[in-house]
Amino acid sequence: MSSRRLVVMRHAKAEQDGPTDFERPLASRGRRDAEAAGAWLASQGVAPDHALVSAALRTQQTWESVASGAGWTLSPDFDRGLYAAGPESALDIVRLVPDSASVLVVIGHNPTMAVLAQLLDDGSADAEVGASMAGDFPTSAVAVFSYDGAWADLGEGTARLEAFHVGRA
Template sequence: MERERLLVVVRHAKAEPFAASDVERPLSERGRADGHELGIWLAAQGVAADVAYVSYAVRTRQTWSAVAEGAGWTITPHFDGNLYDTDEEGVLELVRTTPESAQAVVVIGHNPTVGMLAQLLDDGEGEATGAVATEGFPTSAAAVFVVPGAWADVEPTALRLSAFHVGRAD
């Protein structure tokens, strides 16, 4: 039996406030723990990433590492320089290039893009609809969408928001 096709949109975990440049800001200790907890939660939801698109910024690469460790994922992510400062359409263009064999895609990026993307994709019918508007899209947040068709056909307001979670370590 084939798994449901999923798109998981993640905002990077909590980063240190300063570094030599914005792109070089690493995760804080809390960010590493929160990212790990998010990975545990994603695994408990049955998310098994086949493809990951991750911004090349230090904090997003470190978020990937923490999430993947928590989830038990071993795939090699695609680090993408365009995810650092693209808009929602730029992320959609990347997602649309995903091989059709992939069942679950994880995108780790930055606000405001990922939060706006989550709101843009939501068809308004899912179990978690409204969660992003109510809770915002804080660090270590993940929106899990069910994709009804081909990756090449992903469009605004066409995906069901099945789950929303903010990873927070105790």
């Protein structure tokens, strides 16, 4: 089986207030940062054929800006479950991705995305890359993994961290 790529991303900077937490929009800085993250992903050759995005407004808007910055036209799956998911539940959602998908982008919330990225990491990354992700996982943080296997078999310590980047405009 050919190697797959998995991008784990935390949504961009959101406004402090919204009608509800679920409906908090991105701040204008968040839109710019997410677009910068998208441009960086495109520069890394990331071209997703599947995307899982929390159904919250700020994650939907993060996807729009990332896709705009990267030049992607893919329609994502907006998943309500990702909004409240803990790391194990998020991993379960990823395991349901069709095997036809080879490059997957997941955009969600912290602490889940940070913990998910740490959980997947097999520890074989370049030391500098590994150290960069070991710190904070701020808004617009992006972890790019390679993974060999079926999505259904994705588990703890099964993916190699290839790159870590924080989108900033």
